[in-house]
Amino acid sequence: MVNIKDYESTAENKWCPGCGNFGILAAMKSALVKLKITPEKVLIISGIGQAANTPHYLKCNMFHSLHGRALPLATGAKLANHDLTVLVNSGDGDCYGEGGNHFLHAIRRNIDITLLVHNNKVYGLTKGQASPTADRGTKTRLQPRGVLSESFNPLTVALSLGAGFVARGSAGDPEHLSGLIQAAIKFKGFSLVDILQPCVSFDPIHTFAWYKKRVYHPDDKGDGPDDVQTAMKLTGQWGDKIPVGILYQKKKASYTDQLDVLTAGPLVARKYAPDALQSLLDGL
Ligand SMILES: Cc1ncc(C[n+]2csc(CCOP(=O)(O)OP(=O)(O)O)c2C)c(N)n1
Ligand code: SF4
Numbered sequence: 001m002v003n004i005k006d007y008e009s010t011a012e013n014k015w016c017p018g019c020g021n022f023g024i025l026a027a028m029k030s031a032l033v034k035l036k037i038t039p040e041k042v043l044i045i046s047g048i049g050q051a052a053n054t055p056h057y058l059k060c061n062m063f064h065s066l067h068g069r070a071l072p073l074a075t076g077a078k079l080a081n082h083d084l085t086v087l088v089n090s091g092d093g094d095c096y097g098e099g100g101n102h103f104l105h106a107i108r109r110n111i112d113i114t115l116l117v118h119n120n121k122v123y124g125l126t127k128g129q130a131s132p133t134a135d136r137g138t139k140t141r142l143q144p145r146g147v148l149s150e151s152f153n154p155l156t157v158a159l160s161l162g163a164g165f166v167a168r169g170s171a172g173d174p175e176h177l178s179g180l181i182q183a184a185i186k187f188k189g190f191s192l193v194d195i196l197q198p199c200v201s202f203d204p205i206h207t208f209a210w211y212k213k214r215v216y217h218p219d220d221k222g223d224g225p226d227d228v229q230t231a232m233k234l235t236g237q238w239g240d241k242i243p244v245g246i247l248y249q250k251k252k253a254s255y256t257d258q259l260d261v262l263t264a265g266p267l268v269a270r271k272y273a274p275d276a277l278q279s280l281l282d283g284l
Contacts, residue, residue, distance in 0.1 A: 002032075002033055002036055002037070002038050002039075003033055004029050004030070004033055006033075006038070006039055006059065007029045007032060007033070007039060007058050007059055007060065008029075008058075008059060009056060009057050009058055009059045011056040011057055013057055014050075014053065015050060015053070016200055016201045017200075018200040019050070019197075019198075019199065019200055019201075020118070020120065020171030020172070020195075020196075020197035020198040020199065020200075020208070021050060021051065021054065021118055021171070021197060022171075023170075023171035023172060023173075023174040023177065023197075024051075024054070024116065024118055024171050024174075024177065024195055024197060025054060025057055025058070026174045026178075027169070027171075027174040027175075027177035027178040027181055028054070028058065028087075028116070028178075028181060029058065030174070030175075030178040031178045031179075031181035031182045031185065032060075032085075032185075034178065034182055035182055035185060035186070037085050037185075039058075039059055039060035039061075040060070040061070041083070041084060041085055042060040042061060042084070042085045042087065043060070043061040043062070043063070043074075043077055043084045043085070043086050043087070044058060044060060044061070044062045044063075044086075044087045044088070044089060045062070045063045045064075045065060045070045045073050045074045045077065045086065045087070045088050045089075046062075046063075046064050046065065046070050046088065046089045046090060046094075047065055047066060047067050047068050047069055047070040047090055047091075047094040047095070047098070047099060048066065048067035048068075048094055048098075048125070049067075049090075049091035049093060049094045049123070049124065049125045050091065050118075050124040050125045051089055051090055051091035051094065051117070051118035051120075051124075051197075052064065052070070052089060052090060052091060052094055054089035054118075055089060061084075063077075067094060067098045067099070068094055068095070068097070068098030068099025068100070068102065069099060069102065070088045070089075070090055070094070070095075070099065070102075071088060071090075071095075071099060071102040071103065071105075071106040071113075071115070072102055072106075074086050074087075074088050074106075074111070074113045075106060075109065075111050075113070078111055078112060078113055078256065079111075079255075079256065079259075079262075079267065080266070080267050080268050081266045081267070081268045082112070082256045082262055082266055083266050085114075085185055086112075086113040086114070087113070087114045087115075087116060087185070088113060088114070088115045088116065089116050089118065090115065090116070090117050090118070091117070091118050091119075091120070091123075091124065091125075091131070092117060092118070092119040092120065092121060092131045092132060092133045092154075093122075093123040093131040093132070095115070095117050095154075096117070096131070096132045096133060096152050096154055097131060097132045100132070100152075103115075103154070103157075104157075104161060106190060107158055107161040107162065107163045107190055107192070108161055108162070109190070109255050110162075110163075110164065110189045110190045110252065110253075110254050110255050111189075111190055111254065111255045111256065112188055112189055112190070112254040112255070112256050112257075113190060113191075114181070114184045114185050114187075114191045114193065115190070115191065115192050115193070116181065116184075116193050116195060117154065117192070117193070117194045117195060118171075118195055118197040119133055119154075119194050119195055119196060119197055120197045120198065120199035120202075120203060120206070121133050121134045121135070121138070121199075121203060121206060122134065122140065122199050122202050122203050124199050124201070124202060127141075127202065128140055128141060128142075128199070128201070128202025128203070129141075129142045129143070130142070130143050130147045132149075132151070132152035133151055133152055133153075133154070134147050134151060135147070135151050135238075136148070136149065136150055136151060138205075140202070151238075153235065153236070153238075154192070154194050155168060155192070155194055155235035155247060156232060156235045156236060158192050159228055159231055159232055159235060159248055162252075163190055163191075163192055163248070164187065164189045164190065164191070164248075164249065164250050164251065164252050165183075165184055165187040165189065165190070165191035165192065165246070165248070165249050166192050166224075166231065166235065166246075166247050166248040166249075167180045167183070167184060167191070167192065167193045167194070167224070167245065167246045167247055168193070168194050168195070168196065168235075168242075168243065168244050168245070168247060169181075169193055169194075169195045169196070169244060170195065170196045170211055170215055170244050171195055171196060171197040171198065171208075172196070172198070172208045172211055172212060172215075173215075173244075176244070176245075177193075177195065179222070180193050180245070180246065181193060183222075183246060183249075187249070188251070188254050188257065189251075189252060189253075189254040190254070196211050196215070196242070196244070198210075198211065211242070214239075214240060214241060214242045215242050215243075215244045216241055216242070216243060216244070217243070217244060217245050218234055218243045218245060218247075219245050219246065222245060222246060223246060223249055224245065224246030224247055224248050224249040225247070225248060225249075226248070226249060226250045228248065231247050231248035234247045234248075235247055235248075
């Protein structure tokens, strides 16, 4: 039996009061408890930023790594021990900016991990510069005349690279978000949940109320479409109407499923066998 208390950490929380990150944290705990996954079976990896502090606020295995570098670590950890539930908490700057290259290749590889991106459209930790997902024209203290670049659309990019599970959630609806996180964890392969996360300190526009007026649920069943064209129409929508939910879902073989070497069990449980490596090296 596992309950929310098992995931409660004693670390002092440094987020601003009212930050959208609190809703995401609550949704994560609820999802793990509802799936009956015990903390020792969970590994959470993060990069750098306010979002990346999330693993400190849960009690389970964690690794707080380098800026933009959570996905390669998660990939290595999943290959070493595929019995673990591996989650990544990242910000839009950390994942789509600094770690953009890793984002692309983790999707291509289809490693069985769940990526939760706290998308607040700014670099919160460094005081509110525009991130890659900021809309063109957005004014910040560093971009007083407005952002000149086009906004990065992570969901459309994920679809174009063949991601099998693409979803958008909202920090303002932790119950719905918990359901999305549960579905993402259950999905065998790479799963992306991009989360609308108000930054109450540095973004006066994208508030909880702004999102509440615009989000809608396009799929009543909740499983998401399985054709890319329909999904692309949804992920391309932004502005007056913003779709949330599973926006695409289709099964395909994950990276770990295709590795024969893992069928005998996780690598961490194997005997150390340096001789096997030596014979490989001798053959080079
Ligand atoms: C290599 C490197 N470059 C830049 C920084 C400075 N830095 C720290 S956090 C951050 C951006 C974080 O933004 P985001 O991922 O959106 O997270 P948030 O704080 O908004 O949750 C930056 C640029 C750093 N720590 N390391
Ligand atoms: S700066 Fe923004 S994202 Fe960071 S904790 Fe404060 S409200 Fe949240």
